[in-house]
Amino acid sequence: TKTHAAEKTYEIGTDVTFPPFEYANDNNKYVGIDMDLIRSIAKDQHFNVDIKPLGFNAAIQAVQAGQADGVLAGMSVTPERKGTFDFSNPYYNSGVVMGVAQNNNSTKNLNDLRGKTVAVKTGTTGAQYAQSIQKKYGFKISTFDDSNNVYEDVMTGNSIACFDDQPVLKYGINQGTQLKIVTKPAAGTPIGFGVKKGQNQELLKKFNTGLANLKKNGQYKKILDKYLNAKK
Ligand code: GLN
Structure with a gap:
């Protein structure tokens, strides 16, 4: 297996609790569509993620302040936000x-x-x-x-x-x-991953490439099915 010596770690701001996109499971691990997606994309694109459950608005502020690299929180792609964020290709709708x-x-x-x-x-x-x-x-x-x-x-x-x-x-x-x-x-609106406008374009590109790969190899569908068909 190939090793990637200098894998970058990105800080990803997310919501405290927004199931099925993100929530803490019984072991206090953050899971959900967003969490499975970013971990799978990170694996596919050889980077690491540090998940920060800051809350939705705080995550937005953190990215704008340069204290986190991106927001992944069931975030709507809106015309207003496009003024301060660059968004990935959408991965869901809401x-x-x-x-x-x-x-x-x-x-x-x-x-x-x-x-x-x-x-x-x-x-x-x-x-x-x-x-x-x-x-x-x-x-x-x-x-x-x-x-x-x-x-x-x-x-x-x-x-x-x-x-x-x-x-x-x-x-x-x-x-x-x-x-x-x-x-x-x-x-x-579509739902996408957001980075500060003009910043972190490399991460955005990795996200889009990884997402396209997960769509091709069936993992994307598996992740959605896992959470959206979940029984109580
Ligand atoms: N999709 C909504 C928005 O972007 C809510 C996101 C959230 O509460 N995490 O505003």
Whole structure:
């Protein structure tokens, strides 16, 4: 076997908990689609990764401050972010849905939010979406740094609803989160790996080449199947 003496180590900022993209398993190891992808890509492209579960917004800030090399956190490729990030080829798609408590049968759509509070996660497309429709539908917004606290706020009844990524909310509900999805996905975006604009182009290239290789050799599909077909 070939050895690669001087493998580079890249620091990758990720979310605290955003299953099926990233979460700590029972052994406190970070797993999920993003984690399996980056580890497989690193192997394929001969580099090392140091995973930093900073939280979504903190990961974005860390990359912009030059304290991490990239964000891999189910990150939406948006026109605004393209001003400060360069993105890999997309590896998934997402959209924003509204979740309510499972026992809530009166909040069925955006019109039912008037005068109520909704929970979102700082710096996300879910938060952005909520802000964009806030005036029209007349609700207040509570902001949290991680998804668990967002869901918790809805389950305890402080917030009437939350806005989060459809694949994430769907996965969480399958795994037992006591919420339900009541809207169709809005503000759909591709999901990609982001580096600071103009920086780390070598890493971006390795990511894209590795991703293409994993798509060719079937590993990409295996990773998606592993998490998306996961039973409770
Ligand atoms: N896809 C959403 C975004 O990029 C949420 C990402 C996340 O919460 N980790 O804003």
